[in-house]
Amino acid sequence: MTTDMYSTVLPNGLTVEASTAESARAYELDRAHVFHSWSAQAEITPMVISASEGSYVWDGNGARILDFSSQLVNTNIGHQHPKVVAAIAAQAAKLCTVAPQYVNAARSEAARLIADRTPGDLNKIFFTNGGADAIEHAVRMARLHTGRYKVLTRYRSYHGGTDTAINMTGDPRRWSNDYGNSGTVHFFGPFLYRSVFHSTTEQEETERALAHLEQLIQLEGPTSFAAIVLESIPGTAGIMVPPPGYMAGVREICNRYGIVMIADEVMSGFGRTGKWFAINHFDVVPDLLTFAKGVNSGYVPLGGVAISSTVATTFDHRPYPGGLTYSGHPLATAAAVATINAMTEEKIVENAAAIGETVIGPGLRALADAHPSVGEVRGSGVFWAVELVKNRTSKEPLAPYGSSSAAMNDVIAACKSLGLLPFANFNRIHVVPPCTVTADEARAGLAILDEAFAVADTFVS
Numbered sequence: 001m002t003t004d005m006y007s008t009v010l011p012n013g014l015t016v017e018a019s020t021a022e023s024a025r026a027y028e029l030d031r032a033h034v035f036h037s038w039s040a041q042a043e044i045t046p047m048v049i050s051a052s053e054g055s056y057v058w059d060g061n062g063a064r065i066l067d068f069s070s071q072l073v074n075t076n077i078g079h080q081h082p083k084v085v086a087a088i089a090a091q092a093a094k095l096c097t098v099a100p101q102y103v104n105a106a107r108s109e110a111a112r113l114i115a116d117r118t119p120g121d122l123n124k125i126f127f128t129n130g131g132a133d134a135i136e137h138a139v140r141m142a143r144l145h146t147g148r149y150k151v152l153t154r155y156r157s158y159h160g161g162t163d164t165a166i167n168m169t170g171d172p173r174r175w176s177n178d179y180g181n182s183g184t185v186h187f188f189g190p191f192l193y194r195s196v197f198h199s200t201t202e203q204e205e206t207e208r209a210l211a212h213l214e215q216l217i218q219l220e221g222p223t224s225f226a227a228i229v230l231e232s233i234p235g236t237a238g239i240m241v242p243p244p245g246y247m248a249g250v251r252e253i254c255n256r257y258g259i260v261m262i263a264d265e266v267m268s269g270f271g272r273t274g275k276w277f278a279i280n281h282f283d284v285v286p287d288l289l290t291f292a293k294g295v296n297s298g299y300v301p302l303g304g305v306a307i308s309s310t311v312a313t314t315f316d317h318r319p320y321p322g323g324l325t326y327s328g329h330p331l332a333t334a335a336a337v338a339t340i341n342a343m344t345e346e347k348i349v350e351n352a353a354a355i356g357e358t359v360i361g362p363g364l365r366a367l368a369d370a371h372p373s374v375g376e377v378r379g380s381g382v383f384w385a386v387e388l389v390k391n392r393t394s395k396e397p398l399a400p401y402g403s404s405s406a407a408m409n410d411v412i413a414a415c416k417s418l419g420l421l422p423f424a425n426f427n428r429i430h431v432v433p434p435c436t437v438t439a440d441e442a443r444a445g446l447a448i449l450d451e452a453f454a455v456a457d458t459f460v461s
Contacts, residue, residue: 023048023060037161038173052079055434055441057421065416068433068445069423073235073267073383074293077339077348078436084299087338091330100127100327107328110336114295114306117276117340120285122306126320127328131266131292132160134303135229137322138288139164141307142227142260144321145314150220151182152213152228152259154189156237159229159264168229171237172402187216189230191240193376193387194395202243210249217257227260227288228253232278235267236425239385241378247282254287260311261286266303270294271343271435274353274381281380287311294435296335301326343435352381352435359439360384360431363446373398373456384431386449388456397427398456407459414452420445422452 004020027048036044048060055078057067070076077084091106098104111125128134139151153159157170166174167182188196190209197208217225228250234240254261263286268278272294275281279289288311292303326332343349356379364377364384375389375397388398388411399405408427415422415429423430429452433445 018050054078055437065419065421066445067421069421070432070434073432074298076271076294076435077297078434083342084335084338087334088331091334095330104330106330106334110333113340118289118306121309122289124307124312126305128303129301129326130303132162132165134290134305135159135165136162138262138290138305140322145311146226148226149183150224151184155186157231157234158236185220187213190243190246206243206245214253222257225259227262229262231264233268239379239383247284251284262288264290266290266292271349271352272383274356296339299335300332302332348435355442356381359442371453371457372460373453382433382435386429388427390461399427411452411456414455418448420448
């Protein structure tokens, strides 16, 4: 054994053997041949991950790091859950792949389990490869169902990286891809902390945001809109929990104008907010619901659209003009079956709710009291955002909208040096550990954030 070899004993008892030389080789090949998403290729130094388990990952040097990002907010069931890993192996042994026109047991059962947990009559499931194409197909369904074209989405949103989805997105990643020809009209959603409506209460924010949305529809032409697409709780854009009455108000507007309501649950679904779907917090049933990420914690790529009976009947005798080679892929749907069953049996959704209510929420509010750089904390379950600011009165962000800053880079570096993998976006740190996170793990992460926010405090004016 060479001197650069190391062994890592995971909490599940497995031993992972690796070497710094192997990690160096992986990094060398990555930089030579891998083209990374959303990145200037010559300016990044990606971390090598050699192993993972539960709430932790191990880097290329064997250092254990608490994953407070759930990667891209998708490992809801944690890393390497043994029941899901076993289900993938068992499925691979009997049927690795099959064309989507054939019935396979994994897909059928996954569809049943998802339909059992979606609200209302969203009982038909169309499987995709991920969240962006789920959005693409949901919009296509809405357009065909209504015979209309335009789509409404909010600023401060993210819906995916494919053509329609990126044009629907309401954050700066859209800008270089937007040619104004996608049929998307953006509007302002409720966000009391940075209200564009000059609201001082949640009730005012709800009323003014709904009035703004309806006025926009009237000015753009009520009969021109196929769909309103909303993240039930916006994720990457800032985890802005809608105020009471807002989602119900959107549902009423959709009913009045014959517009399909699409709930984007790609990030917020499958336990992330302490309920199976974030829309359940608002007692609202959309016409279509998109999902991905947490449906099988990203173990094998999978997404989909849950379809109401009203929309589904449009295609009873009219072919739906869309499909994917890997729709309902057996390995992916077997992983989904195992994930959903494990989440149910182990009460993982309930754990996410309890950790948010008893540990993360109170812990973040205590950090807000202790650190002048914390402007606001908000969230639900294991889905929280911390606004870092230079000045609480002016709410000047620690990094400008659409960018980063030296200050935020220092905060992120402090997290990593202390053994925490954060999710950062612009001036925010998102606290989004797996839904399986324990109270002790959550407290350990909050303790690291306490030290990192002390770094942010040095930039406060």
